[in-house]
Amino acid sequence: MSRLENSAEHSWHVAVMAMLLAEHAEPAIQVDRVVKMLLLHDIVEIDADDTFLYDETASLDKADKEEAAAARIFGLLPPTQRDEFTALWREYENRDTADGRFAYACDRLLPMLQNLANQGQSWREHGVRFEQVLRKNLPIQEASPSLWQYVLPKLEAARDAGWLA
Numbered sequence: 001m002s003r004l005e006n007s008a009e010h011s012w013h014v015a016v017m018a019m020l021l022a023e024h025a026e027p028a029i030q031v032d033r034v035v036k037m038l039l040l041h042d043i044v045e046i047d048a049d050d051t052f053l054y055d056e057t058a059s060l061d062k063a064d065k066e067e068a069a070a071a072r073i074f075g076l077l078p079p080t081q082r083d084e085f086t087a088l089w090r091e092y093e094n095r096d097t098a099d100g101r102f103a104y105a106c107d108r109l110l111p112m113l114q115n116l117a118n119q120g121q122s123w124r125e126h127g128v129r130f131e132q133v134l135r136k137n138l139p140i141q142e143a144s145p146s147l148w149q150y151v152l153p154k155l156e157a158a159r160d161a162g163w164l165a
Helices: 007-024 031-047 062-074 079-094 098-117 121-126 130-137 139-143 145-160
Strands: none
Touching: 007 031, 007 098, 007 145, 031 062, 031 079, 031 098, 062 079, 079 098, 098 121, 098 130, 098 139, 098 145, 130 145, 139 145
């Protein structure tokens, strides 16, 4: 890949990914709710100035920025929609349901697959360590053990190829 995906491309890719991989969710999920969560999460993240996943310093105030963005964006809506969208967004953030965990897992899986497809481009550019990738992406295992078993050997191969520090 010679360029970074833009926010619209990311949202489209991850929503389609959720639809395609829904059968791998454990336990089963409601794919329409997962897609809504992903899209709502992304619009909040865009407004809050998306942070690189592995940038520990920039991530320190991420939750506060996203909370403010969600309140602002969803606050523009009529109360029923505001409450529904806020609840879906929180369900994603809290990962306290199967739908929320699977949505989060898809959002973690997509950039990992992109890095595996482009020889670890952003991992190499930012000096990302293998342990960081495991720690940040381990929630995939909880939402879909089969997807984690698919990707783990590929991560190990990426480490062995020098794509991860």
